Amino acid sequence: MKGNIIIAGLGLIGGSLALCLKREHPEAVIYGIDTNKEQAQLAKALQVVDHICEDLAKAAPLADLIILAAPVSQTIKLLSFLKSLSLKKDVIITDTGSTKEQIMHHAKKMNMEGSFIGGHPMAGSHKSGVAAAKDILFENAFYLLTPFEDKAKIDSLKNWLRGTRAQFVEVSSEEHDKMTGIISHFPHLIAASLVKQADRHSASLPLISRLAAGGFRDITRIASSSPEMWKDITLHNDQNLINMLETWKSDMDRIIMMLKNNDEDDILDFFQSAKAYRDQLPMKAKGAIPSYYDLYVDVPDYPGVISEVTGFLAEDRISITNIRIIETRADIYGVLVISFQTEEDREKAINCLQKQTDYDVFIP
Ligand SMILES: NC(=O)C1=CN([C@@H]2O[C@H](COP(=O)(O)OP(=O)(O)OC[C@H]3O[C@@H](n4cnc5c(N)ncnc54)[C@H](O)[C@@H]3O)[C@@H](O)[C@H]2O)C=CC1
Numbered sequence: 001m002k003g004n005i006i007i008a009g010l011g012l013i014g015g016s017l018a019l020c021l022k023r024e025h026p027e028a029v030i031y032g033i034d035t036n037k038e039q040a041q042l043a044k045a046l047q048v049v050d051h052i053c054e055d056l057a058k059a060a061p062l063a064d065l066i067i068l069a070a071p072v073s074q075t076i077k078l079l080s081f082l083k084s085l086s087l088k089k090d091v092i093i094t095d096t097g098s099t100k101e102q103i104m105h106h107a108k109k110m111n112m113e114g115s116f117i118g119g120h121p122m123a124g125s126h127k128s129g130v131a132a133a134k135d136i137l138f139e140n141a142f143y144l145l146t147p148f149e150d151k152a153k154i155d156s157l158k159n160w161l162r163g164t165r166a167q168f169v170e171v172s173s174e175e176h177d178k179m180t181g182i183i184s185h186f187p188h189l190i191a192a193s194l195v196k197q198a199d200r201h202s203a204s205l206p207l208i209s210r211l212a213a214g215g216f217r218d219i220t221r222i223a224s225s226s227p228e229m230w231k232d233i234t235l236h237n238d239q240n241l242i243n244m245l246e247t248w249k250s251d252m253d254r255i256i257m258m259l260k261n262n263d264e265d266d267i268l269d270f271f272q273s274a275k276a277y278r279d280q281l282p283m284k285a286k287g288a289i290p291s292y293y294d295l296y297v298d299v300p301d302y303p304g305v306i307s308e309v310t311g312f313l314a315e316d317r318i319s320i321t322n323i324r325i326i327e328t329r330a331d332i333y334g335v336l337v338i339s340f341q342t343e344e345d346r347e348k349a350i351n352c353l354q355k356q357t358d359y360d361v362f363i364p
């Protein structure tokens, strides 16, 4: 498609969308704007955008598509600003914010039902900034839309965003904030609180930081995300989070009681019911919290074993994005965790290692 696109917010998400748009619509012209001038210049230098937009008030009236990819509190301000301008009749404005209720409510208050479509690509990372942007970020991920009613505009937006290769799903903003609260925002609070708990004890138990290198580091990875972004998300989804925290508190009280009563059956049931639900969650689809397609390889602990494994993968031209050893295992075997960019690469790696070695490989 041809047209002028403005992306406001040239970080991980704005930058990744720009790359998808350029690949799919090479004739479109992408203008990027960011309050952080260094990010804007980097986006231009990396050819993520065609031009830096110096003045949104001048550029926006020429735009066919405007994507707001800034923190959610800024999205509200940007919507108000856009409302004060005279935009093209058919312009589509969308956002990428992790919360939707307050944003949709504001768009409605601004009478922007005809032009605005709420959006949330459910893929990302704990990394921020345009340097981390990549065009495959949203591949196979859910891309939630919270539209008002204009069917033609929704189709047109999906066409613009075809290059994300994401799966579009329409939901109400209320459902959106409840669901993302449960699977993303609440776990984020808990991950941060787990890290703070380890930190509290680290002075008296200095081995903690080394023991935390494996599983603990994995399950708390999201606590390394942008604090500013998450401050905004938490405030936007406050009521859902308060409700969940109340329920969580009573769950924790129940566990305290089980422990005080030494109640084996209830403790077993607690773990069994959690395992039963987790084990049936889909493994292949990308969820809100990306898995990076990790593969565990149970390798014997001898010098050179990592280069042996990576050598086999290199021979089959399989790229890896990360590799590490879970160091905390006490027995003679060590678990090598290799991350891949795609599901296909991980499948190829499984076949390759099963052919070349007798090491156990498993998907976490
Ligand atoms: N990081 C993630 O994994 C995901 C984030 N999101 C949402 O997408 C949005 C962007 O997130 P990221 O790209 O990760 O953040 P980021 O921190 O990488 O980039 C945001 C950029 O917006 C810029 N910015 C702030 N206020 C601005 C304004 N008024 N006008 C123009 N630029 C402005 C910042 O300088 C920054 O460069 C957020 O609303 C976030 O909730 C959605 C899905 C995943």
Ligand SMILES: O=C(O)C(=O)Cc1ccc(O)cc1
Pocket: 097, 098, 121, 122, 123, 124, 125, 126, 127, 184, 222, 225, 288, 289, 290
């Ligand atoms: O780093 C991670 O795994 C994330 O949690 C990514 C993420 C962050 C925010 C979103 O709204 C959706 C996905």
